[in-house]
Amino acid sequence: MKLKYWILSSIVALGGLTSCSDVLDVAPDGTLTMDEVFQDPVKVGAFLNSCYANLPLKSYFYWGWEAAPTALSDEGWSNWDGTNNTSSSKIYSGDVSASSHSLRDGWSGNDDWRTNKYWSRYWEQIRLCNLFLERIDNAAVNSETDRDRWRAEAHVLRAYFYSELVKWFGRVPILRKSIEFNADFSKMKRESVYEVAKFIEEDCDMAIYSESLPWRITSTSEAVRVTKAIAWTIKSKMLLFAASPLFNDGADHWEEAYECNRAAVRELKANGYELFTVCTDPNTFGTGDAANLRQLINTSADYSASPRDKETIWQQYGMTCFVWHIGYIGSGFDGTYSAGISPTQELVDAFNTLDGEPVLDLSKPYDDENHLRPNFNSKSQYDEQDPYANRDPRLDETVLHNGSTLYYQGTRRTVETFEGGKNAINLTSSIDDYTRTGYYHCKFVQPGASAGVGYEVQTPGWKYFRLAEVLLNYAEAAAEAGHLTDAKNAVDEVRRRVNMPVLPGGLSKDEMILRVRNERQVELAWEECRYFDLRRWQTPDGNLYDTCRWLTGLKPVKQTDGSYRYERYNIWTKPRGGAEARDKLLPLPVDEVSRLEAITGDVWQNPGW
Numbered sequence: 001m002k003l004k005y006w007i008l009s010s011i012v013a014l015g016g017l018t019s020c021s022d023v024l025d026v027a028p029d030g031t032l033t034m035d036e037v038f039q040d041p042v043k044v045g046a047f048l049n050s051c052y053a054n055l056p057l058k059s060y061f062y063w064g065w066e067a068a069p070t071a072l073s074d075e076g077w078s079n080w081d082g083t084n085n086t087s088s089s090k091i092y093s094g095d096v097s098a099s100s101h102s103l104r105d106g107w108s109g110n111d112d113w114r115t116n117k118y119w120s121r122y123w124e125q126i127r128l129c130n131l132f133l134e135r136i137d138n139a140a141v142n143s144e145t146d147r148d149r150w151r152a153e154a155h156v157l158r159a160y161f162y163s164e165l166v167k168w169f170g171r172v173p174i175l176r177k178s179i180e181f182n183a184d185f186s187k188m189k190r191e192s193v194y195e196v197a198k199f200i201e202e203d204c205d206m207a208i209y210s211e212s213l214p215w216r217i218t219s220t221s222e223a224v225r226v227t228k229a230i231a232w233t234i235k236s237k238m239l240l241f242a243a244s245p246l247f248n249d250g251a252d253h254w255e256e257a258y259e260c261n262r263a264a265v266r267e268l269k270a271n272g273y274e275l276f277t278v279c280t281d282p283n284t285f286g287t288g289d290a291a292n293l294r295q296l297i298n299t300s301a302d303y304s305a306s307p308r309d310k311e312t313i314w315q316q317y318g319m320t321c322f323v324w325h326i327g328y329i330g331s332g333f334d335g336t337y338s339a340g341i342s343p344t345q346e347l348v349d350a351f352n353t354l355d356g357e358p359v360l361d362l363s364k365p366y367d368d369e370n371h372l373r374p375n376f377n378s379k380s381q382y383d384e385q386d387p388y389a390n391r392d393p394r395l396d397e398t399v400l401h402n403g404s405t406l407y408y409q410g411t412r413r414t415v416e417t418f419e420g421g422k423n424a425i426n427l428t429s430s431i432d433d434y435t436r437t438g439y440y441h442c443k444f445v446q447p448g449a450s451a452g453v454g455y456e457v458q459t460p461g462w463k464y465f466r467l468a469e470v471l472l473n474y475a476e477a478a479a480e481a482g483h484l485t486d487a488k489n490a491v492d493e494v495r496r497r498v499n500m501p502v503l504p505g506g507l508s509k510d511e512m513i514l515r516v517r518n519e520r521q522v523e524l525a526w527e528e529c530r531y532f533d534l535r536r537w538q539t540p541d542g543n544l545y546d547t548c549r550w551l552t553g554l555k556p557v558k559q560t561d562g563s564y565r566y567e568r569y570n571i572w573t574k575p576r577g578g579a580e581a582r583d584k585l586l587p588l589p590v591d592e593v594s595r596l597e598a599i600t601g602d603v604w605q606n607p608g609w
Contacts (some may be wrong), residue, residue, distance in 0.1 A: 038135045038140065051129050056164065057462070066088055066340055073533055075343060076341040076344060077437050079436050082429025087116075101586060122585060127175075132154045134152065156213075166197070170193060170231055170246075193242050207228060229313050236264035239475050274310045275298040276295070277296050289498045290499070298446045313470070329440050336430040338432045341441060344553070349365065351395040356370035356567040358377050358515075358518060361377050371550055387566055398442065398443040419555075468524070471493055480513060488507070495519070548576065548579040581607065588604060592604070
């Protein structure tokens with residue numbers, strides 16, 4: 001069997017993934033046998049590099065420069081909703097099928113962005129990891145330390161790509177070894193998510209017990225390389241998924257998920273990971289209570305044995321997105337282009353008041369399916385006619401609202417979303433320059449962006465995992481398993497970072513679960529967690545009607561005395577697509593399904609597709 005040269009070169013664009021700087025100097029004559037590759041330590045390192053290919057890009061890198069998973073949850077709305085030229089707009093209009101699904105497939109010009117074609121790309125990576133693991137024990141390497149570390153890295157990467165497949169597609173086959181093209185596929189089947197999670201756990205444990213895999217990357221020359229911290233994070237997160245209603249097949253795995261997530265938090269903290277609690281650049285990020293979170297999200301973690309940022313577990317390196325203010329303030333200011341995705345009123349409603357109380361009754365947030373009659377929590381400080389006062393400080397670091405201030409081209413500006421204002425709401429489907437919701441996004445934009453003469457806004461390198469998410473995974477598993485004190489302590493740790501009150505004592509199990517879910521919605525907003533949370537919290541026959549079908553904005557109406565009256569409204573006068581039972585998982589490609597069903601005799605397609 002021949003190994004095409006692209007396998008060695010497919011990661012060149014990322015660079016810096018191994019300490020072998022001469023890997024990229026390899027120039028074979030077109031093809032190599034597998035034996036030739038694994039008889040040369042440099043080529044072995046290059047093959048490991050290929051296992052890192054197709055790490056997904058996130059945030060604004062989706063088709064059409066949009067944060068697609070955000071726009072397909074209840075935390076964001078695509079202002080391209082009338083174009084039918086983005087993944088979200090096609091799903092909103094119901095223009096997707098198992099044969100053609102914009103989020104799964106993208107389009108031909110999108111191939112190099114690595115944000116679509118998940119099914120084929122991730123299986124490609126799993127096959128490369130399998131080939132590497134089959135050969136590494138007898139491969140030529142410069143040291144046994146290299147062999148041990150590289151083997152561990154391949155296990156973590158295989159676990160990661162499997163975790164991505166589970167998130168998007170649910171049940172998948174478990175392939176422990178590479179498969180030849182003439183293999184017998186008749187016995188292949190989609191395993192339960194729990195079984196896949198246990199396989200992922202095996203891979204992660206192989207890495208965790210490696211003596212050569214580090215806990216933290218301390219040099220930019222090794223940026224993006226995986227660590228024991230990443231292995232713990234993937235392992236614990238996937239056991240959380242396996243315990244969730246969508247995936248648990250009626251079994252109770254919450255205690256196991258709790259034990260694993262508790263161990264993950266313990267081990268991460270014991271090895272130097274901690275929340276980023278002190279803003280070290282107040283000139284840029286200000287001195288507000290959540291300035292530390294805004295700085296964390298908008299700056300790349302430093303590679304050092306004693307880093308400034310000890311919270312980030314894994315991040316992209318050297319991959320920022322020049323978005324021309326897509327997804328930021330829209331076209332109300334000079335040089336801006338489009339509003340992109342705008343936060344919804346549902347997201348804004350999630351932020352507590354400063355007394356620590358939820359704005360809405362979390363057990364039933366709205367009294368109608370259209371979300372126009374919010375069920376307010378009478379204990380909170382919320383004022384309908386002064387809706388942004390006395391709110392969790394993370395709100396202003398996530399959302400620009402009427403009256404927000406920002407620096408643009410060196411000038412302090414005020415956001416005006418009222419009728420006639422510079423940033424006013426526009427519900428015309430052919431116009432994407434202005435918000436549909438009354439809000440603009442700011443979490444992934446540094447304060448003072450475009451402070452000079454240029455208009456560039458670069459998104460930060462995406463953080464795949466950070467400690468706050470692991471803490472909230474732990475809190476959820478603890479709450480579901482009935483360990484309410486542990487759940488409370490984990491949530492309280494995250495809230496203390498931004499000076500929010502701790503959760504009240506004496507919450508019941510159901511109340512604690514709701515508070516944990518609410519905290520996830522706030523802390524992890526726009527970080528591609530909500531999309532998957534809303535789905536995995538559903539039962540297999542459940543749908544997304546309550547959260548994603550009808551979404552709202554908030555319109556400021558300016559009064560004669562200069563004050564504002566605020567009115568809720570539905571963004572569309574029809575239900576938004578993408579909320580059916582089938583939309584909890586992506587469909588498998590039709591050609592794959594047809595072949596596998598013919599060979600195995602089993603049903604392979606996800607329900608509803």
